[in-house]
Amino acid sequence: KIVLKNRIEEIARMSAFLEEISEEFDLSIENTFNINLAIEEAATNIISYAYPKDEEHEFTLTVRNIDNRLIFKLIDTGKMFDPTVQPEADVTLSLEERPIGGLGIFLIRKIMNTVKYRRIEDKNVLTMVKIID
Numbered sequence: 001k002i003v004l005k006n007r008i009e010e011i012a013r014m015s016a017f018l019e020e021i022s023e024e025f026d027l028s029i030e031n032t033f034n035i036n037l038a039i040e041e042a043a044t045n046i047i048s049y050a051y052p053k054d055e056e057h058e059f060t061l062t063v064r065n066i067d068n069r070l071i072f073k074l075i076d077t078g079k080m081f082d083p084t085v086q087p088e089a090d091v092t093l094s095l096e097e098r099p100i101g102g103l104g105i106f107l108i109r110k111i112m113n114t115v116k117y118r119r120i121e122d123k124n125v126l127t128m129v130k131i132i133d
Helices: 010-024 029-050 103-111
Strands: 002-005 058-066 069-076 114-120 123-131
Touching: 002 010, 010 029, 010 058, 029 058, 029 069, 029 103, 029 123
Parallel strands: none
Antiparallel strands: 002 058, 058 069, 069 123, 114 123
C-alpha cells in the first residue's frame, strides 16, 4: 500500500513503488511497463480532476496478488467519477478529429483484464486486475 498526495510529482514515487511490486512478483518488462502505464493514467486522472486545484488531499494505491491475479485498488475521496461508463475512445479517428481525453481510460481497459468502479462511503474505488503468468 502507498499513500499519495494529489500532486503530479507523486507519480514518480508511485512508479518506484510499482517497480518494487514488479520485482517482488518477478514480472516481465512488458508487464511492468504496461501496469505502470495503466496505473499512472488512473492516478493522473485523480490528481488532475478529483479535487479542487488549490486543495491538497491523499489517495491510496493497494496491491494484492491472489492466484496470479494482481489486484490494484485506487481509492480517493474526490468527486465521483466512474471511468467504466465512459464511452470507448474512437482510435480510428485522425488526431484532428479525435476529441481531447479518453485515451487514458482506453489504455487502462486494454492493459488490464478487469476494470471495476464502485462508490463506497463517499470514496471512489477503482479496481483493476492484471492476470500474470
